[in-house]
Amino acid sequence: MGMTISEKILAAHAGLDKVVPGEIINAKLDIVHANDVTGPVAIKEFEKLGIEQVFDKEKITLVPDHFTPNKDIPSAEQSKVMKEFARKMNIKHYWEVGRVGIEHCLLPEQGVVLPGDLIIGADSHTCTYGALGAFATGVGSTDCAAGMATGEAWFRVPESLKFVFHGTKFQPWVSGKDLILYVIGKIGVDGARYKAMEFAGEGIHCLSMDNRLTICNMAIEAGAKTGIIEPDEITLEYVKPRAKREYKVYKSDPDAVYEKIYEFNSEEIPLQVAFPHLPENTKSVDEASGLKIDQVVIGSCTNGRLEDLEVTAKILKGKKIHPEIRCLVFPGTQEILLEAMRRGWIETMIEAGAAVSTPTCGPCLGGHMGILAKGERALSTTNRNFVGRMGHPQSEVYLCNPAVAAASAVRGEIVHPREVMNNG
Amino acid sequence: MGRAWKFGHDIDTDAIIPARYMNRSEPEYLAAHCMEDADISFAGSVKNGDIIVAGKNFGCGSSREHAPIAIKAAGVKAVIAESYARIFYRNALNIGMPILECPEAVAGIEAGDEVEVDLVSGRIENKTKKASFQARPFPPFMQELINAGGLIPYVKEKTKNA
Numbered sequence: 001m002g003m004t005i006s007e008k009i010l011a012a013h014a015g016l017d018k019v020v021p022g023e024i025i026n027a028k029l030d031i032v033h034a035n036d037v038t039g040p041v042a043i044k045e046f047e048k049l050g051i052e053q054v055f056d057k058e059k060i061t062l063v064p065d066h067f068t069p070n071k072d073i074p075s076a077e078q079s080k081v082m083k084e085f086a087r088k089m090n091i092k093h094y095w096e097v098g099r100v101g102i103e104h105c106l107l108p109e110q111g112v113v114l115p116g117d118l119i120i121g122a123d124s125h126t127c128t129y130g131a132l133g134a135f136a137t138g139v140g141s142t143d144c145a146a147g148m149a150t151g152e153a154w155f156r157v158p159e160s161l162k163f164v165f166h167g168t169k170f171q172p173w174v175s176g177k178d179l180i181l182y183v184i185g186k187i188g189v190d191g192a193r194y195k196a197m198e199f200a201g202e203g204i205h206c207l208s209m210d211n212r213l214t215i216c217n218m219a220i221e222a223g224a225k226t227g228i229i230e231p232d233e234i235t236l237e238y239v240k241p242r243a244k245r246e247y248k249v250y251k252s253d254p255d256a257v258y259e260k261i262y263e264f265n266s267e268e269i270p271l272q273v274a275f276p277h278l279p280e281n282t283k284s285v286d287e288a289s290g291l292k293i294d295q296v297v298i299g300s301c302t303n304g305r306l307e308d309l310e311v312t313a314k315i316l317k318g319k320k321i322h323p324e325i326r327c328l329v330f331p332g333t334q335e336i337l338l339e340a341m342r343r344g345w346i347e348t349m350i351e352a353g354a355a356v357s358t359p360t361c362g363p364c365l366g367g368h369m370g371i372l373a374k375g376e377r378a379l380s381t382t383n384r385n386f387v388g389r390m391g392h393p394q395s396e397v398y399l400c401n402p403a404v405a406a407a408s409a410v411r412g413e414i415v416h417p418r419e420v421m422n423n424g
Numbered sequence: 425m426g427r428a429w430k431f432g433h434d435i436d437t438d439a440i441i442p443a444r445y446m447n448r449s450e451p452e453y454l455a456a457h458c459m460e461d462a463d464i465s466f467a468g469s470v471k472n473g474d475i476i477v478a479g480k481n482f483g484c485g486s487s488r489e490h491a492p493i494a495i496k497a498a499g500v501k502a503v504i505a506e507s508y509a510r511i512f513y514r515n516a517l518n519i520g521m522p523i524l525e526c527p528e529a530v531a532g533i534e535a536g537d538e539v540e541v542d543l544v545s546g547r548i549e550n551k552t553k554k555a556s557f558q559a560r561p562f563p564p565f566m567q568e569l570i571n572a573g574g575l576i577p578y579v580k581e582k583t584k585n586a
Contacts, residue, residue: 038488051583141489
């Protein structure tokens with residue numbers, strides 16, 4: 001009986017030849033990650049252990065991205081705790097504002113997380129790195145503290161669910177975001193609770209890394225422990241120029257065991273919109289058409305990458321944001337922002353009337369830089385539409401891909417991109 | 425013994441402690457805003473020893489440990505749910521916030537019922553309705569973590585012996 005990619009990575013890091021779902025293992029970690037919200041709590045727990053050093057100063061990543069640039073005095077204090085800890089421990093992977101980006105855009109871009117890695121991160125969207133063929137999972141601050149101290153963590157080996165997408169043809173404007181929203185709509189927000197979601201098939205392997213990162217990013221929205229994709233040529237093309245250390249490519253055995261296999265025809269998946277207040281409340285964009293909105297947010301760890309900005313600029317080119325709409329764009333990293341600027345996309349967005357920000361998680365979690373008032377409605381490329389997620393408990397968030405978001409910003413209501421594009 | 429506060433399915437960590445309060449992490453501050461977006465009256469009226477009873481997938485969403493910290497600091501003795509999201513489950517055990525999985529108890533307890541919970545045996549008694557339930561036992565490794573008083577004391581003990 002073979003093993004899945006997830007089981008192989010876990011077994012290798014636990015020093016075992018084989019693991020089976022349900023087994024509890026202790027495994028060595030390649031990266032332990034935290035941000036400015038979870039980091040300070042982890043540091044407080046770390047200090048309770050009474051040890052002087054982290055297990056490896058090159059294997060810890062501290063990314064101040066949630067409330068940065070610091071929004072107020074308490075958040076500035078939190079960032080300061082992390083900065084001082086990074087200095088004291090001589091942490092290699094720490095970035096200041098001006099170099100920092102949104103964690104799950106930044107770490108893959110900088111080649112810090114690599115195929116075959118076992119990663120824990122004190123942020124639920126840590127599962128994003130599964131797009132590289134790593135086993136990466138979100139944990140809380142205490143697990144993160146123990147990981148920083150020992151370089152190890154305990155895991156219950158998860159059952160794997162396989163999601164196979166047949167066919168490389170998609171409906172116009174459909175992206176990775178639509179595939180993952182469609183899956184969450186099918187299985188529900190606890191449909192993959194405690195499980196590994198493995199995405200496979202030619203419909204996945206024809207996708208760019210930006211699209212794959214979006215898909216794995218939202219595995220947590222189905223309750224999964226991780227989302228993962230076997231590395232292929234596209235993965236290695238992305239990884240090779242970035243990697244500064246050795247990495248290992250794992251693939252699932254042909255006779256690996258899956259708890260369940262879901263199969264989809266890529267071409268049948270329409271553009272998705274997730275209605276409040278759960279990501280599973282998905283409908284096709286045509287069913288959402290005509291819904292009035294107040295704010296559009298494009299960016300985040302889900303959709304703040306170069307291709308997301310490319311499609312946004314493509315739609316906004318020569319058009320104007322609707323007079324009653326605030327359209328906010330949050331590029332994932334400084335490198336992405338700079339490249340989008342060089343290609344003229346930022347100019348296009350600003351000419352259209354969009355506000356373009358420095359990278360931050362800000363509005364996605366209702367932190368800062370785009371909070372909703374009572375009764376306001378946002379259409380957003382972010383990952384969650386829970387009650388009060390982006391501001392007032394009586395505001396609403398609808399989730400979609402960047403093309404739908406940009407087109408709707410122009411129209412002032414939710415609309416299919418074909419409605420604002422002359423040729424398509 | 426405490427009163428039951430009843431919540432529905434998929435109570436997410438934004439409902440347990442909204443991110444707008446996460447620029448701070450003091451337990452008392454978080455407790456003052458606990459469950460705010462699910463029930464605005466909760467933080468002001470919850471009493472020491474009260475119980476949260478909820479449906480499936482309690483604690484879904486963010487990895488913020490602020491969620492179980494807020495519940496614990498609000499004086500809640502235990503959470504009883506049909507099931508838990510995995511990061512919340514881990515976080516609660518790690519910080520020593522008692523959580524029990526028992527769909528039968530969730531079905532058999534209404535808001536305001538007087539409930540007694542024995543955390544050692546997992547026995548849940550609804551005094552108001554005179555019914556009792558047995559929570560699912562923890563897997564042995566997790567019981568070991570609970571017995572140690574959470575992950576930090578457990579790791580401390582382990583690193584001392586190493």
